[in-house]
Amino acid sequence: MSETHEPTAKEEVAEIVKGGSKFFLRGSGSLKQFSVRSEEESYPTILLEGLNGIIDFSPNDQVVNVRAGTRLSDVGFELEKHGQSIPYLNLYEGFQTKVGEGTVGGSLSMNLPHFLERECGTWRDWILGLTVILADGTICKSGSHAVKSVAGYDVHKLFVGARGTLGVVTEVILRTYPSESLPKMETDDNWHVPRTETDRLCFHRVTAKDYEEAWSNAREFYSWGVPKTSTILVWLPPDRDLPRFPGDQLIRSGCGAKNLELTDPIQIKLMKRAKQIFDPTNKLNPGEWGFM
């Protein structure tokens, strides 16, 4: 078992990052099984749960500034006191992970599909700014508290979905939504289908045109469909695959290197270039994307 750092302030994170050569980052660790990196490697872990708490919340502005290690359920609880929320639903059943237990930093770093995406967008639409520790230990920020700003490059959005490979997110400024006006989630479901312990959660996102067909393919498995975003969450036995569609996307849990197969050469080239600029010595989450 290798070393675990448990910083409680961003300055500590900066020191740790500056002083070491390879780290795994962890929020609550709930989405480890979506990771592509091989299990054999072991490096010190930086546990970010200690960086928690709301820094400021202005209900009238509908803007919250929160430390990245704060649990989603804790943020949700504080916001709800003022009738507001982050439109990432608080669901407590049906997942292998304990939903709501995850951290803000972990969730935005994964940017997985969710149920209110069509109406409310995703982390890239909610994030107004952030503070991040770069691989060389520099503390930088991007964005502001303003709900609308075109002051320079929106670098904060680059960290959404980056899976902790470009920097350690320590603080996040988010737009919040009035809970009352949140839409109801509309799903198709196949809950009557039994599932087993070994089934893996998998997302399949297709175009609207292909949704019906993709959904019918998922029918024999325990699954949820979100017609509005043409996204299917399906628990697949390890030996089964889903038929693919043009332009679709697939993300799996628990199948190691098969979790995420990025094939677009342009995307891969740009990602390598970004990694080279942001983290040239491959210090942060080595192996996370497989090809980097």
Add this chain to the structure above:
Amino acid sequence: MVSELGRILSPEQVLSGPGAQRAYDCDAYSVDRSKPMCIVLPESTEQVAAVVRWCAANLVPFTGRGAGTGLSGGALPALGGVVVSTKRMNQIVEIDIPNRCLKAQAGIANKRLSDAVKDQGLHFAPDPSSQSVSTLGGNIAENAGGPHTLKYGVTAQHILGVTMVDPEGEILELGGKVPGGPGFDFFSLIVGSEGTVGLVTEAWVKLTPLPTAVQTALIAFPTIRDATETVAEIIASGVIPAALEMMDRGILVALEAAFGLKYPEGTAALLLVECDSNLSAEPAGELVQREIETVAAICQAHNAIDISIAQDEAERQKLWHARKKGVGAMGRLAPSIVTHDGVIPRSKLPEMLDFVYEVAERHGVKVANLFHAGDGNLHPCFYFDDRDPKQVHAVIEAGEEIIRKCVSLGGSVTGEHGVGVEKQDLLPLMFTPDDLRLQAMAKQIFNQGNLCNPCKILPTEKSCVEHKKRWRGVAW
């Protein structure tokens, strides 16, 4: 250069000579100017790529240009070189109604996108006031907003994917019909990068259902405070209006002088509030009715002296005149006007507007305000005589004070007009050198040679633009 580019494209696709150079030496921010060596008018992604490859091989700077309505000097060819105009790239490539999206070339005017799908009950939601001419490529580059941004979001929220020629001349396709793919989110970075990371040639845009119910109200208030406090309270109430715009007395005076429009006696400020819904399942009419009633009640509680709610489309258009004609009316008030663009957290609006008037008074300059109140996006508009150096000086000082205040309240130096060359000096108010290095790193992912729209955004690059007149803000 002209003949080589003429061989790559065709000779009539290359403009040069003093007339052409003058026509392309600035955008709508006409304070700073710089002449290009020539202008090219490519018709396809491949032609853009060929031009860029030639520029890269010959170390010639190049700058993209749409309609040239930018308000911060983004399309100004700071180091000369080639201006790549998208004027001839104005076609819709594919309309996909079932997937609610369409693909168009970058040079198409914003409004044509909506016109193309109106009959299907859809539209392209970003609606900058310049939408009849400003282009999709320019909107993407500036991450343009508009009156309906409050509810529908800025351009970024409506772009699904782009085809871009990178600064080396390679064609990149990022994103597409299926949003939210895994991998780094590069096109969020491309949107709003003011043409400094490559030339966008085509884009997939999201189409949004047109509202099925709309309620529009114009409300008159006896004091500025009553109006600004109402804005903050509407937002806090949980109602998200489609638009929430404010016009102060200076604008009303201009509207009356220019168009004879009259507003109730004793009005210090007007709010234009529009609520809409495109729900089909729930009765949209009822929802919108409820929202506008909530709004009206809040206005009433803040001493509104008049609340006009449009009963039909004709009346709605009339109420919008106060907003839409306000800009034009301002132009008739004084030889010069300078419009600033700053953002604050919206709950700070009352405090901020008091400050704007206080600053104007202290510097002895006249100010009028017409702005996206719901977003906290101010556009204080100074009107003055630019032949009087004292007035010019006062306007500069007052403008800087206002922008500084925006930042100190947690806001931003620009909400929609961009940094360009205009606000490079102001970015350090918001960002430390380390923060700015982070931005430079992001830019470097795409642009390493710095030939693509050089001297923009980052203060470290500003040295190459020689500012002619040091007033900030621009004349509309």
